[in-house]
Amino acid sequence: MTTWLRLGGVTELAAQAPDAQSWMSEGELARLAAMQSARRRSQFVAGRWLARALLAEAFGGAWQDWMLTGGAESPPVVSGGVPAKLSISHSGDLVACAVSGAALGLDLEPCRLRKGLDALYGAITTDVERATLADHTVAPADTVHRFAHAWTLKEAGLKRHGGGLFATMLGHGLTIEAASGARDANACTWLHENHVxxxxxxxxxxxxxxGMPVPRYWRLVLSGTAPLQ
Structure with missing residues (x-):
């Protein structure tokens, strides 16, 4: 089953989008109206606009034929010509969207220093995972980049499988393993503009x-003391 992925700029996409009142669902408009940050509003508009364009490209019809609903704490539910799933993630001026006929999860995070990074990286990964990440990430393979890979992989897995953030990250509900290629992988990563x-x-x-390079392939395995439901 094909998965379509696109990565774009928030500023550019938000500027391309028509007035939100003409194409967003009532639920989306309510969420947009509640956002105080202009940057967050732009990210939301860009993501929803990109999603509709990608759905039309992948499954046919016009972008106007696709509607997205769902609450603030739940992923968008797609209504259109055929059953479809999507996932959206944004960071700064980047926004990514993936669509497929099957469930999927997507996460985009910057590679940056943060307070307590070593402790947090140690808390969300096992010794085996850290060794795997050190061997399997692209250069520069420092703690900042290895942490970004670990977090985005587990966040994408959480969005795909469901469950709680605490169980996934600190309860090790997902274990990261290396994969040799797409055939035995259920996750992949790209490094783009200092983001994973x-x-x-x-x-x-x-x-x-x-426009994306060849990805790095991984396998996420349900495991740990607090497995995903």
Whole structure:
């Protein structure tokens, strides 16, 4: 089953979008109206605009044929010509969207220093995972980049499988393993403009991601003392 992935700029996409009142659902408009930050509003508009364009490209019809609903704490539910799933993530002026006929999860995070990074990295990974990440991440393979890979992979897995953030991260509900290629992987990552983008999907053999380099492949395994439901 094919997965379509696109990564774009928030400022550019938000400027391209028509007035939100003409195309967003009532739920989306309510969420947009509640946002105080202009930057967050731009990210929301850009993500929803990109999602509709990608759904039309992947499954056919016009972007106006696709509607997104869902609450603030739940992923968007797609209504359109065929059953479809999507995941959206944004960071700064970057926004990513992936769509497929099957469930998937996407996460985008910056590679940056933060207070207590070593302790947090140690808390969300095991010794085996840290060794795997050190061997399998692209250069520069420092703690900042390894942490970004670990967090985005587990966040993408959380969005794909469901469950709680605490169980996934600190309860080790997902274990990261290296994969040799798309055939035995259910997750992949890209390094782009000092960000890590992670995608979790059951079938990565058929994927269209224009402009993106060859991804690094991984396998996320349900495990730990607080497994995902």
């Amino acid at each position: 983008l992670a995608l979790c999907s059951d079938d990565l053999r058929a994927m269209t991601a224009p």
